[in-house]
Amino acid sequence: MITGEIKSQVDKVWNTFWSGGISNPLEVIEQITYLLFLKRLDENHTREEKRANLLGQPLQNAVFPDGLDPQGRPYADLRWSRFKDFSQAEMFTVFSQSVFPFLRNELPKLSNGEESTYSHHMKDAQFKIPNAGVLKQVVDVIDSINMDGKDTKGDLYEYMLSKLASAGTNGQFRTPRHIIDLMVGMTAPKPLEAICDPASGTCGFLVQAGEFLRKNNPNLLTNDESKKFFHNQQFHGFDFDSTMLRIGSMNMLLHGVENPDISYRDSLADLHAEEEEKYHVILANPPFAGSLDYENVAKDLLTVVKTKKTELLFLALFIKLLKPGGRAAVIVPDGVLFGSTGAHKALRKMLVEGHKLDAVVKLPSGVFKPYAGVSTAILFFTKTNSGGTDNVWFYDVKSDGFSLDDKRTPLASSDLPDVLARWNERTTTERQRARTDQSFCVPLSEIAANDYDLSLNRYKEIEHEDVEHADPEEILTVLDGLEAEIAEGMADLRELLGG
Template structure:
């Protein structure tokens, strides 16, 4: 958890960019990311130097090579520990002419191992800090932030990402951290499992999956085999926004995942032969942009469900990417649950009959404010290719711990802890819950009889409290009495005014 002091320093950085003319939150985060990356590279090079001195051997993997860069400047000047002390005019020149080209063009060729993912996505980066004064102010503030611990670095970046308070293009919007936490806890990824988010954005799901794995497995990073898999093979994210790829890669890096597979991919357009049945766990909140042209959709997805609807195509994609026995937790708009088109019905039938639909968790419609007011649910399912749905567990979330208006003010109560508790009882105590309760189970036969409708209101029973009302005559007599009382009061006021 970062302190109020660090938050205020981040806010200062933000205000400096805004006053310098950069008001797009994504651009602000991207420009700060370059500086954080440079600082991170210097820390890594310093560790290599210390290891070299201890062993009395040359540096094995130097980040900054010896000699001069293409501009004729020593690579030593590009290191944060030296660069941060330059006068602002020289700092701006060095960053613009040497540091940024190094990060964008040279580092991807030099990178070996931990930083290759982020450095790979630097090739399309653009330096947009407007002047020397803004750069100097931001460097001074960033240098003053103590980021020694992995948790602090990660939380700091999460705080910056929380400032993305508007929807992105193509229906993208950031998933609240507490919703991600719930989904990850319910899916409960394990150390040997490959985890994928095919619409990764800022990589929030992958980051939290990594935090969950660390918390639940104390020997995860002390075991050589599991540590190598964690850093180089466990996490996979796809996006077709290069800015998001850079931001997501840095988010993973600052949370201690050294070389995740964060790749450019149009998940709905590219064919998936190499990715098919590759992943054990999928966690996602894909963008819902409405309809696509058939020509822009991968043919192997259309073979699963013939539709232009992105929300249905993403579900078809998740089924295709999962290994048999693999688990998914994905956010869908409400229309997926009850849509009446043939594609909607066939996909719901596929989830229920051909695989194992575990749960439908209905979220309140304000969960994604201020990004969007869309009404959503979380689907939990297991790919089996042979059915297995006995009962589908439903939960009606009334409160996620925050007000459901644009301010999203923290409240004293939340249903999310209860969701997790009851999820773990869905095959035992939950089977006995009444349909009037907040959570309950519905058998496969009833869902099939209802044309595979998965909307909670289709199955929830509402208890109406019987209220005795006064007879109309009594109400009219009471109203007459009120009118008489008002008339007397008016007469008294007129008397006082004479």
């Protein structure tokens, strides 16, 4: 866990970027990411040097080659351990003219270079650090932090990502960490299960899925099979924003996942034959960008549901990508639950009748503030291709542990632990809960009879307190008395005024 002192240093660097003219939080994070990557490359190179010296063998898998770079500078000068000690002016020159071109153009081509997803997303990167003073300050802060542990690196990056305080383009906004943790905990990913987020952004869902796997499987990274799968085949994220791909890749790397599949893809436009029925778990909060033209939607999705609505198309995509028996936890706008169009009804019917809809968790409308005030829910379903829904479990989240205004101040209590606890009892004690409770189950037959409406308020019963009112004659008598008092008071007032 990073300290308050480190946070204040990061805040100072952040303010320096802003005063230097970079006001987009994504750009700030991306520029810092280049330096974090350079430091990591030098750590890998140093580790290989120590191994070679210990074994008395030639250096293998060297990140920085011998000789000179295209600018005539020794590649050794590009290493963090050398670069960080240059004067302010020389550091800026070396980074802009040698280090950055090396990261962007040369490193992905080196057969012995860092075999990470991040290096493959550097081709479109741009160096935007405004001046030598800003660069020197960022380097000093990064160098002062002991990042030997995975947790420190990950926590540092997580703190920077928390500064994304405005919505991105195309309806993108960052999902709060505690909501992600709830969704991951309820889907409970297992070793050797392929996990996918088709709208991955900063890869928050994939990162937390990795943390869950580590925490709940002590032998995960000591077993050769599960370790190899974890680093190379377990995590899959798609995005069509190159900046997000770099930030997401670095987020995974700093959280200890060496080579995840984080790739460029327009998930709604590209055909999905290669990915169809490929994944065991899908975790996602896809962007709700409105409508697309039919010609911009993959034809295989339109065979599932004929619609232009992105939130419905993403649900169709998730069904297509899941293996039979695979499970999904996805955030949807409330309109998906009760929309009256043919496409809305058809998709809900498909989830309920064609597969197994496990749960609808209603979130308070302030969960995504300050990004947006949209009202949302989380759908949990299992792909079966043969039905299986018997009861759908509903939970009405009143508090997620934070105030529901733009400040999102932490509160003393939260419903989220209770959500997870009751979720684990949904096939037992939850079946007996009354519809007036915060959670309850609704049978398939009732949902079908309500045109597959999945809005919680359709089924929740409101308790009305019996209130005893006085007899009307008594009320009239009281009113007559009050009126007489008012008339008497007004008469006394007129007398005092000499009227």
